[in-house]
Amino acid sequence: MRETAPVKTALLYEGKAKRVYACADEETCIVSYTDAATAYNGLKKGFIPGKGAVVNRVTNALMRYLSSEGIPTHYIRELSDTETLVRRVRMLPLEVIVRNYTSGSLAHRLGLEEGLPLTTPVLEFNYKSDALDDPLVNTCHILSFGWASEEQVQRMKALSLRVNTLLTGYLDRLGIRLVDFKLEYGVTGGGELLLADEISPDTCRFWDIKTGEKLDKDRFRRDMGGVTEAYQEVMRRFCAQAAC
Numbered sequence: 256m257r258e259t260a261p262v263k264t265a266l267l268y269e270g271k272a273k274r275v276y277a278c279a280d281e282e283t284c285i286v287s288y289t290d291a292a293t294a295y296n297g298l299k300k301g302f303i304p305g306k307g308a309v310v311n312r313v314t315n316a317l318m319r320y321l322s323s324e325g326i327p328t329h330y331i332r333e334l335s336d337t338e339t340l341v342r343r344v345r346m347l348p349l350e351v352i353v354r355n356y357t358s359g360s361l362a363h364r365l366g367l368e369e370g371l372p373l374t375t376p377v378l379e380f381n382y383k384s385d386a387l388d389d390p391l392v393n394t395c396h397i398l399s400f401g402w403a404s405e406e407q408v409q410r411m412k413a414l415s416l417r418v419n420t421l422l423t424g425y426l427d428r429l430g431i432r433l434v435d436f437k438l439e440y441g442v443t444g445g446g447e448l449l450l451a452d453e454i455s456p457d458t459c460r461f462w463d464i465k466t467g468e469k470l471d472k473d474r475f476r477r478d479m480g481g482v483t484e485a486y487q488e489v490m491r492r493f494c495a496q497a498a499c
């Protein structure tokens with residue numbers, strides 16, 4: 256039996272590259288991805304044709320895989336190329352970054368060259384604030400300012416490291432090196448912590464395992480060209496594995 260398409264009842268949130276709509280069922284919502292691209296917290300703006308579909312389908316393939324491995328996620332089902340039904344959560348104001356190689360802000364902050372393997376994954380928290388440029392914070396900040404409980408912090412750390420192990424193996428099979436990535440978590444009305452938001456070339460650093468070529472948003476951030484092609488190449492590899 257075909258499931259009926261849920262109806263959007265209100266715009267809940269408009270982000271830089273996605274919109275979130277409420278549904279008649281208050282425990283769910285619809286995420287709708289656009290082709291808009293931003294970097295440096297909105298200072299750089301552009302369009303990457305077809306990006307919304309790549310982000311939606313890659314995120315869903317990864318969320319399905321993580322769910323099948325026991326990670327609690329907000330994913331319910333894909334509605335179209337660019338829209339997905341998810342469980343409604345209250346997002347925690349934190350980004351969890353996991354790094355396997357030096358790059359980006361870590362390389363910059365510590366004066367390191369990019370691409371050095373880290374002997375153990377490095378986990379960081381950023382406080383989500385465009386005005387403050389998403390500053391790096393630690394557990395004491397999180398607890399002191401009430402952004403999450405001690406139990407939620409410990410659970411986010413454990414889940415994120417498990418996600419890192421799972422994604423590293425999954426992407427390795429697609430010839431992609433997982434350099435680093437960002438996760439976000441939310442809490443349901445019943446208090447359950449779920450992995451939410453997206454996992455895509457917008458929020459991860461993906462390098463081709465053989466050539467080291469960048470297949471992610473750094474091509475846009477750093478004006479490297481070949482942005483659309485890189486996103487399509489990631490999509491092609493996922494589809495070749497029938498994952499999307």
Ligand code: TMP
Nearest residue numbers: 358359360361435436437457458459460
């Ligand atoms: P960073 O090196 O700029 O701190 O980024 C680390 C990883 O997290 C990288 O894969 C990009 C991702 N990220 C986001 O998706 N959104 C953000 O707001 C930030 C700061 C990082």
